[in-house]
Amino acid sequence: MKDRLKQAYKQKPWRIQIQWVGRILLVLIISIISIVLHLNVTTQAAKAGVEIRLMEAERELLLREINNNRTQLAIITSAAVMQKRAEELGFRPATNADIEYLFINEYLNKEPEINYYQSTFNKVDDKQIDPQYVQSIWDLAFSGTLFYLERGGK
Amino acid sequence: MSNQKNPRVYMLAILFCLMTVLIFSRIMYIQIALKDLGRSINERSSIKQKDLEAVRGNIYDRWGNLLAGNVEVYEIGVDLIHLVDATEEEKWDLANFLSSLTELNVNDIYNRINIPYDKQLAVFSTIYKDAPKEMIEKIIEAREDKEIYKSIAWNGRLTRRYPEGSLAANVLGFYASEGYYGVEEYFENMLATPSQKTEIYMAPYDPIIIPEIPHGASVMLTIDREIQSRTEKILDAAVENNGAASGTIIVMDPRNGEILSMATTPRADLNLPANLILSAYPELNVNGETIQTPFNRAIMQTYEPGSVFKVITMAAAIDAGVVTPDTPFIDTGYVEIYGAPVQNWDYGAWGPQTMTTCMQHSLNVCLASVAKMLDIPGFYSYLNAFNIDRKTNIDLNGERNYPLLSPQNPTPFGSDFNAPKWDERMLAYQSFGQGVAVTPIRMISSISALANEGRIMAPHVQKAIIQGDKIRYFNPMIVSTPIKPETAKTMTEMLSISLEVESSDALVDGYRVAGKTGTAEIPTLGGYTENLTNASFVGWGPTDDPEFIVYVWLEKPTTSIWSSVVAAPVFRDVVEELVILLDIPPDEIRMQMANQ
Numbered sequence: 001m002k003d004r005l006k007q008a009y010k011q012k013p014w015r016i017q018i019q020w021v022g023r024i025l026l027v028l029i030i031s032i033i034s035i036v037l038h039l040n041v042t043t044q045a046a047k048a049g050v051e052i053r054l055m056e057a058e059r060e061l062l063l064r065e066i067n068n069n070r071t072q073l074a075i076i077t078s079a080a081v082m083q084k085r086a087e088e089l090g091f092r093p094a095t096n097a098d099i100e101y102l103f104i105n106e107y108l109n110k111e112p113e114i115n116y117y118q119s120t121f122n123k124v125d126d127k128q129i130d131p132q133y134v135q136s137i138w139d140l141a142f143s144g145t146l147f148y149l150e151r152g153g154k
Numbered sequence: 155m156s157n158q159k160n161p162r163v164y165m166l167a168i169l170f171c172l173m174t175v176l177i178f179s180r181i182m183y184i185q186i187a188l189k190d191l192g193r194s195i196n197e198r199s200s201i202k203q204k205d206l207e208a209v210r211g212n213i214y215d216r217w218g219n220l221l222a223g224n225v226e227v228y229e230i231g232v233d234l235i236h237l238v239d240a241t242e243e244e245k246w247d248l249a250n251f252l253s254s255l256t257e258l259n260v261n262d263i264y265n266r267i268n269i270p271y272d273k274q275l276a277v278f279s280t281i282y283k284d285a286p287k288e289m290i291e292k293i294i295e296a297r298e299d300k301e302i303y304k305s306i307a308w309n310g311r312l313t314r315r316y317p318e319g320s321l322a323a324n325v326l327g328f329y330a331s332e333g334y335y336g337v338e339e340y341f342e343n344m345l346a347t348p349s350q351k352t353e354i355y356m357a358p359y360d361p362i363i364i365p366e367i368p369h370g371a372s373v374m375l376t377i378d379r380e381i382q383s384r385t386e387k388i389l390d391a392a393v394e395n396n397g398a399a400s401g402t403i404i405v406m407d408p409r410n411g412e413i414l415s416m417a418t419t420p421r422a423d424l425n426l427p428a429n430l431i432l433s434a435y436p437e438l439n440v441n442g443e444t445i446q447t448p449f450n451r452a453i454m455q456t457y458e459p460g461s462v463f464k465v466i467t468m469a470a471a472i473d474a475g476v477v478t479p480d481t482p483f484i485d486t487g488y489v490e491i492y493g494a495p496v497q498n499w500d501y502g503a504w505g506p507q508t509m510t511t512c513m514q515h516s517l518n519v520c521l522a523s524v525a526k527m528l529d530i531p532g533f534y535s536y537l538n539a540f541n542i543d544r545k546t547n548i549d550l551n552g553e554r555n556y557p558l559l560s561p562q563n564p565t566p567f568g569s570d571f572n573a574p575k576w577d578e579r580m581l582a583y584q585s586f587g588q589g590v591a592v593t594p595i596r597m598i599s600s601i602s603a604l605a606n607e608g609r610i611m612a613p614h615v616q617k618a619i620i621q622g623d624k625i626r627y628f629n630p631m632i633v634s635t636p637i638k639p640e641t642a643k644t645m646t647e648m649l650s651i652s653l654e655v656e657s658s659d660a661l662v663d664g665y666r667v668a669g670k671t672g673t674a675e676i677p678t679l680g681g682y683t684e685n686l687t688n689a690s691f692v693g694w695g696p697t698d699d700p701e702f703i704v705y706v707w708l709e710k711p712t713t714s715i716w717s718s719v720v721a722a723p724v725f726r727d728v729v730e731e732l733v734i735l736l737d738i739p740p741d742e743i744r745m746q747m748a749n750q
Contacts, residue, residue, distance in 0.1 A: 061310070063209070063366075064226045064310055064311075064312055065226065067209060067223065067224045067225070067226070067312055068224070068225050068226035068287070068312070070212075070223055071220065071223035071224055071225045071315050071317060072225065074219070074223055074317035074318075075315070075317040077219075077317075078317045078318045078321075079219075079318060079321060079379050079380065079383040080319065080321070080383070083383075094734060095730075095734075096663070096664060096730065096733065096734065096740065099734065101739040101740075101743045101747070103746075103747045103750050109737075110217070112214075112216060112217045112218040112374065113218040
């Protein structure tokens with residue numbers, strides 16, 4: 001079999017050239033696919049990174065806006081403003097003579113209402129984003145390898 | 155096809171190999187030999203320092219009304235790089251636009267935008283700080299029209315704002331880079347969290363979560379915004395109508411020590427810059443000393459309370475069993491106690507009295523005699539039990555106290571001949587509120603024992619601390635139990651009868667209240683003044699189950715020197731509002747409801 005192949009190559013030397021071209025093309029295609037894949041993943045990661053940065057900036061703006069709106073709301077509902085508005089609407093402060101007291105069993109007194117903002121904080125030392133958004137194809141390939149290598153070593 | 159090897163191919167291959175080696179060695183050189191340079195270039199271009207500004211915590215009243223919050227303001231400036239190629243005409247146009255917007259001098263603005271661009275030293279020129287959002291909206295609108303306006307840039311940040319203006323200014327204090335006075339200073343460590351710096355990676359494929367530092371905790375106060383607002387109005391009117399130098403009203407719940415309202419004069423608008431706030435509290439010359447007007451008189455100014463102090467003397471005597479409300483007393487209009495001559499406020503003799511009428515007529519001779527019955531150890535042990543000698547430790551910054559001259563502390567100011575010092579005669583004077591100086595918060599806190607079955611609760615303005623989604627409520631604390639519950643009830647009844655028999659201006663229709671006036675001459679370097687007094691009133695109610703205690707102090711009223719004329723009506727006005735705002739029905743209806 002081996003001799004027959006040698007014989008075939010001797011008779012048709014272009015077969016060797018085709019074999020080389022095939023090998024080179026294979027390497028080239030694999031390289032191009034790897035590069036495209038790498039570029040694609042990197043581009044996606046970069047795009048996600050930019051989006052994350054924009055969202056962080058928006059989050060910061062929103063946080064300020066929430067604080068601002070809460071205070072603005074308090075300004076337009078302040079005691080002085082509300083009293084003035086009530087007077088303009090024809091109300092006057094109640095006196096004891098205006099009040100009729102009723103006995104209501106198990107009456108619950110009013111409770112404070114606080115419209116405070118609850119935040120889930122990003123801690124200062126918690127800077128990492130989920131790796132799947134930032135991993136390159138290289139990281140992806142080798143982190144898995146290392147993981148299995150580590151597991152195998154134990 | 156020939157099998158002969160072409161030497162040119164070998165040459166080319168060798169050349170490629172050499173180039174590869176060259177490139178590789180260069181890469182290695184940059185990576186290893188120029189490692190530090192590469193790292194610094196990378197850090198400069200991809201890592202930036204970011205200041206993380208903490209959001210200062212809010213301050214709420216007891217019902218969740220915001221008393222101190224934060225609003226968004228902007229720092230406006232110009233990016234100088236955009237002005238490198240700008241013409242003079244364009245620069246003046248920009249300066250005029252910014253001047254019309256900010257009302258700053260156009261030449262000053264021109265000088266600022268005319269700074270030459272320098273990549274290292276001058277990239278941004280600040281024009282205006284603390285601009286409101288409306289100003290930014292106008293800029294955004296104008297940027298559509300002219301290209302040069304696109305050089306205007308701004309940065310937002312939060313700044314402190316007090317939605318209620320001057321309301322409860324004395325309690326809140328103010329913020330100017332840090333908290334000053336009141337709640338802002340006392341709770342500084344809770345309201346503020348320190349700012350931090352962090353590194354931000356600018357490479358888009360290397361993103362990180364921008365960290366956020368926790369907000370400062372918010373403080374919920376025991377102050378009731380409506381009660382505070384009404385008491386301030388009443389106080390301002392009382393000070394003006396009576397020509398008083400200043401005034402103070404404190405409203406407290408004696409059952410738990412919660413301060414519902416603390417109104418004093420003057421009160422600055424807390425939204426003004428710090429220097430203007432402080433200018434509302436000018437320096438005064440008092441007895442040759444320059445002192446600044448207290449930011450919160452209720453806790454920062456001591457004064458001789460006068461006859462309201464008799465409440466403590468009489469409570470001590472009844473609690474010790476020395477007298478009862480009906481113990482007879484013959485008032486001769488003059489008595490000497492350890493050599494100290496004592497006369498009544500009208501220099502008259504009131505004849506046969508009981509302890510109740512002694513309080514009703516506020517007789518110095520009677521009260522000094524009662525103190526003598528208690529004698530020095532008894533009297534001062536009660537003053538200690540009422541905590542007269544110490545601060546209340548209210549959770550507000552700047553509380554003062556004046557050392558109590560007593561046998562335990564006879565020379566608090568040293569042994570100098572002219573320094574105030576204690577001797578036995580002080581017993582007589584202190585029994586009716588002279589020779590003793592206290593703050594209004596000290597007085598209301600000590601006397602609250604009479605309205606709370608003998609217990610003094612720690613006075614406080616903090617109702618709760620809110621951190622994230624957690625609320626931690628303040629637990630009321632008993633700080634002292636100077637008298638028995640029966641004594642407290644007896645005194646309350648005595649002082650109710652006193653007001654009723656006297657037909658006091660402090661009486662409130664439909665409600666039984668207990669109270670005591672106090673008119674005190676003011677000590678100066680040349681002795682006590684004759685025409686200037688401190689007029690005080692302390693009262694609580696409803697008598698059968700006290701829910702509030704009110705302390706009124708008018709300093710140097712000019713329409714009348716008498717507390718019964720100037721301070722008692724203020725108490726009535728406050729209570730008329732209080733019973734509505736606290737939902738306290740008139741006694742008759744309350745009894746009917748209790749029986750249902």
